[in-house]
């Protein structure tokens with residue numbers, strides 16, 4: 001059982017916003033006073049999993065004393081080798097895994113699967129194959145009872161924003177990898193959730209598409225800054241996109257370093273490739289990753 | 293204006309697309325035509341061989357009949373009221389058994405899909421019933437339910453039900469875990485989760501099991517009619533076999549084959565429309 005010590009906040013439930021209303025926070029100063037707490041916070045989070053082997057069962061410590069705060073409007077990337085607990089940490093924020101130790105809060109509340117202020121994106125597109133592109137984008141709006149005309153309109157705008165106008169009625173089987181991931185990205189943005197949880201969303205794409213979709217993500221994010229927790233094993237991608245890079249290490253999964261990325265915004269991912277500061281940051285973090 | 297300056301080679305893209313589409317549809321037509329011609333050649337060749345062997349007295353027409361005799365039987369009988377009454381009896385029993393079993397099978401699968409516990413309890417029992425050659429129940433059902441249509445419906449039901457149940461169960465329980473996660477994460481409630489994810493996900497395997505069930509439904513009814521019946525094509529087959537009228541047996545089998553193929557083709561067409569995303 002996780003210890004409850006959240007004080008005032010632990011009693012707060014998810015704010016139930018009427019479906020279809022915009023939840024993104026305004027970009028002016030007003031949001032600062034309102035958002036005194038972090039968007040996502042982990043304190044002393046620990047997690048074990050049971051691993052069964054031929055020789056017998058043993059415990060795997062997937063996360064060990066993880067402390068992390070992601071502020072409102074902040075873009076945080078989590079990097080680390082496979083198996084260091086990145087997905088587990090993300091799933092705790094998503095409410096899909098209940099941590100065994102410590103506390104997790106999303107907008108001050110205990111994470112719950114299906115919370116409307118959180119959008120979730122995976123490495124696999126997870127599009128419903130029997131739905132057309134536009135109906136996949138509007139899936140979340142439909143589940144939340146948004147009227148057909150309104151959600152169609154919104155989904156159409158988002159498809160255009162990810163460069164897929166003209167493909168509204170294409171099924172998943174008719175789209176390329178990159179296009180599917182664009183549709184998934186549009187679906188992620190459709191509900192206007194204030195928090196985005198992304199688990200290697202571009203991990204299955206080639207490097208060119210990765211940069212393209214990274215740019216797209218940044219441009220959507222610049223329009224309406226959400227808090228982003230972006231898991232990746234690609235350090236280049238992490239530095240290019242994030243305000244802060246969290247380095248995780250395995251056995252047990254823990255946070256090894258927390259490095260701010262002072263590159264100016266808005267960023268152009270193509271010109272970053274020849275930016276010396278970017279490469280210095282890369283070398284710095286790379287050495288940190290190797291040393292801890 | 294820009295078109296003129298940009299295209300030094302005069303290609304009208306619209307005309308090019310049209311010509312490509314024309315070429316593709318001509319190609320499709322040629323392919324379809326050649327497939328049909330060859331198909332008719334194969335069938336015609338087989339019939340010709342059969343007839344020639346009978347004419348040459350290599351095969352005994354009393355045992356294997358001949359295409360000519362089968363044709364004559366069909367010509368004589370296809371127009372009669374008696375024949376159509378039998379067709380009707382067989383088709384009706386099949387359809388009733390099939391439809392009832394399909395509904396019951398899908399509902400039962402839905403119930404079992406709700407609880408892994410219940411599923412685990414009944415799974416080996418279902419496998420046991422499914423592995424029994426259930427047409428062997430035909431005599432029993434005739435004793436229990438009489439010579440009329442009821443015993444055939446029950447037999448068809450008992451075959452179709454388990455086919456649909458196991459097909460639907462596979463479909464309803466095998467949902468991709470990422471689709472599950474995303475659907476939950478987007479805020480689906482239990483009903484939406486079922487209606488918008490689980491059910492459409494199960495449709496291809498349900499459709500496949502329905503097609504199989506329809507074929508087995510016909511099989512069950514015909515066998516039932518052969519064992520004991522007052523009407524139906526199966527009863528006709530049993531009768532004509534008894535009096536060694538091979539032309540009639542083959543003729544009726546031909547009609548049954550056409551009926552079942554047509555029914556399956558119809559189901560495929562419906563399926564292709566609803567599952568066009570595949």
Ligand SMILES: Nc1ncnc2c1ncn2[C@@H]1O[C@H](COP(=O)(O)OP(=O)(O)O)[C@@H](O)[C@H]1O
Nearest residue numbers: 049050060062081082083084085086087088089
């Ligand atoms: N549901 C689970 N059951 C058992 N072990 C798990 C489960 N989820 C994760 N693990 C284990 O926890 C560790 C961290 O996994 P994960 O969070 O997926 O790492 P990452 O996303 O960084 O690759 C791994 O050793 C993995 O095998």
Ligand SMILES: [Mg+2]
Nearest residue numbers: 086087088199
């Ligand atoms: Mg992972």
